[in-house]
Amino acid sequence: MFHSTTSRGLTLAEIGHHRLRDSPFAGRGQTGRITLAAVVLRPRGKARVAVAALLAAVAAAAAGCGTASAYADPPAAVGTRAPAVAAAAPLPLAGKIVGIDPGHNGRNHTDPSFLNHQVWNGREQEDCDTTGTATDGGYTEALFNFQVAGYLRADLIKDGARVVMTRTTNDGIGPCVNQRASIINASHADVAVDIHADGAPSWGRGFTVLEPVADGPNDRVIASSARLAADVRAAMLTGTAMPVSNYDGKDGTKLRDDLAGLNLTTVPKILIEAGNMKNPADAAMLTSAAFQRQVAAVLLRAIVMFLR
Numbered sequence: 001m002f003h004s005t006t007s008r009g010l011t012l013a014e015i016g017h018h019r020l021r022d023s024p025f026a027g028r029g030q031t032g033r034i035t036l037a038a039v040v041l042r043p044r045g046k047a048r049v050a051v052a053a054l055l056a057a058v059a060a061a062a063a064g065c066g067t068a069s070a071y072a073d074p075p076a077a078v079g080t081r082a083p084a085v086a087a088a089a090p091l092p093l094a095g096k097i098v099g100i101d102p103g104h105n106g107r108n109h110t111d112p113s114f115l116n117h118q119v120w121n122g123r124e125q126e127d128c129d130t131t132g133t134a135t136d137g138g139y140t141e142a143l144f145n146f147q148v149a150g151y152l153r154a155d156l157i158k159d160g161a162r163v164v165m166t167r168t169t170n171d172g173i174g175p176c177v178n179q180r181a182s183i184i185n186a187s188h189a190d191v192a193v194d195i196h197a198d199g200a201p202s203w204g205r206g207f208t209v210l211e212p213v214a215d216g217p218n219d220r221v222i223a224s225s226a227r228l229a230a231d232v233r234a235a236m237l238t239g240t241a242m243p244v245s246n247y248d249g250k251d252g253t254k255l256r257d258d259l260a261g262l263n264l265t266t267v268p269k270i271l272i273e274a275g276n277m278k279n280p281a282d283a284a285m286l287t288s289a290a291f292q293r294q295v296a297a298v299l300l301r302a303i304v305m306f307l308r
């Protein structure tokens with residue numbers, strides 16, 4: 001993520017909002033809404049109960065990844081008061097604020113002087129940001145980060161969260177890493193994730209979850225961030241085929257004291273390096289929408305577990 005690889009030839013207009021809504025949970029959310037609407041509008045009597053039970057069963061079958069209870073009541077609970085039961089089911093992240101920092105930005109490479117200006121990262125001065133890395137085929141890390149963030153944002157909103165993003169397009173420059181931390185801190189988020197992919201030697205494979213080290217500003221979120229890191233690591237291993245890194249950290253996690261996003265955070269936060277863009281096997285995964293959706297689903301599941 002800190003390698004200064006210049007991005008090449010990317011059509012940024014490809015990032016349409018419709019794609020960002022194309023998440024692994026779109027079907028589940030739609031099913032949930034259809035269930036509620038159908039139950040409310042059905043006529044009285046046995047037909048309504050039968051239809052409600054059927055729709056609830058469909059919703060339960062369609063739900064996935066640990067949040068089924070928010071969308072589908074157990075069939076036994078449907079009964080003759082299905083509308084009231086369905087309406088009362090709370091979303092798992094209702095009232096929660098989640099910060100997402102998609103690392104870098106799609107046009108960072110166009111302004112080296114901006115990127116190189118020095119900012120305080122909690123321990124020392126460092127560059128405002130970098131371009132991020134890219135695959136050998138030219139797929140940029142900035143785009144990967146942004147795609148995963150978009151899928152995750154949609155998933156979080158469906159589960160009732162309010163989402164704070166450090167950038168909302170992939171065709172801009174910045175903000176600097178310290179500003180990204182400030183945006184999320186100011187939102188008083190309950191939890192936050194920094195999304196990256198690495199640019200390591202091509203033989204290296206796998207993901208690493210980076211955790212903060214106490215330095216003053218982040219003192220009160222060290223233990224909680226470690227717990228979040230464990231949740232994300234476990235969810236990655238069960239929710240994707242990406243292995244733990246064979247070149248960085250230990251068994252998928254690593255303490256880092258040189259990153260503004262972790263040094264300056266006042267909310268529980270981790271940074272995930274979801275794979276190595278310079279490794280052909282990892283790159284094939286990182287550039288696929290299917291894997292990007294999986295990473296978003298993993299982060300959603302870890303966040304729900306963390307906030308439970």
Ligand SMILES: [Zn+2]
Nearest residue numbers: 001103132196
């Ligand atoms: Zn990065």
